[in-house]
């Protein structure tokens with residue numbers, strides 16, 4: 001049986017280059033970057049090299065990059081930190097209905113503490129417009145946080161335009177770019193981004209390490225307090241090996257981005273064309289063109305997403321019905337519901353996310369398995385009219 005991993009939006013495999021770069025820092029080079037001696041200085045210079053690699057990948061300055069424990073922590077730091085810092089200026093935050101839970105749950109927490117949050121509705125493709133953001137800004141607004149690309153349906157938001165609106169209105173603009181960095185071009189200056197979250201394990205780096213870009217001049221308090229690491233923006237001894245691996249992974253991802261994108265687009269289109277040709281009653285979720293090159297998400301009428309995933313898994317294909325964080329619950333995806341899908345259609349959805357290592361053979365095998373699974377499940381479904 002073939003083993004096919006099509007859940008790269010949940011996490012990616014560590015790249016061999018990233019692993020190689022990490023090995024010395026997991027073995028002989030064990031110094032603490034805060035230590036003054038040679039062991040410490042060696043570790044410190046490795047962290048600083050990674051900072052330069054991350055900064056270069058998004059058009060930032062090295063001193064604008066702060067390492068964290070991942071995408072969730074970066075999101076939480078921005079939302080909680082901005083709220084704490086600007087409480088006297090205002091209590092209003094703008095976000096969207098389709099954010100990752102790392103953003104949504106942080107916003108919900110702030111609501112409990114007296115903040116007001118606007119959750120902008122999205123259109124049928126999962127998109128918000130800069131105009132919607134502009135209309136929602138009041139003199140109490142302290143932060144706009146809109147994701148760069150959606151983790152479930154792959155829709156890419158009009159980030160540059162939203163950034164421009166925020167800049168003109170003097171409101172901080174943060175984007176959760178965890179799905180975008182290393183996959184599509186990101187330039188924080190050209191895109192008017194004030195703060196940006198990213199996570200290494202979404203671009204073939206290690207898990208448990210991420211970064212936050214904070215534009216020079218913006219001061220927000222650290223979520224985690226303690227030592228003075230990361231210029232007081234994130235306390236705790238640095239995850240040196242993880243940070244080094246992140247730097248190597250992002251450099252590799254950006255260097256190969258064009259080639260990887262072309263590879264994935266070819267296979268993604270083959271996957272989409274085959275699904276649409278061979279399975280009736282399918283609907284593509286997300287935008288057909290303003291979309292991450294590795295994301296395929298379909299609703300398949302008259303079946304349950306969970307049933308499909310089980311069939312795929314039994315045949316060696318790893319897929320997802322939404323975000324990894326919501327699978328395990330039977331609630332339909334908040335993203336698909338926000339896009340206006342009825343409950344029963346949202347329930348029957350499957351997400352297949354490719355990497356540059358995905359092969360044509362794997363894609364063809366997956367379509368075979370998917371077609372059979374749909375046939376089997378529909379044969380048992382009282383709703384499907386044969």
Ligand SMILES: *Cc1c(COP(=O)(O)O)cnc(C)c1O
Nearest residue numbers: 070071072100102151178179199
């Ligand atoms: C994966 C993901 C996160 C969380 O990142 P972690 O590093 O796993 O904490 C946040 N936002 C989006 C859009 C993601 O896809």
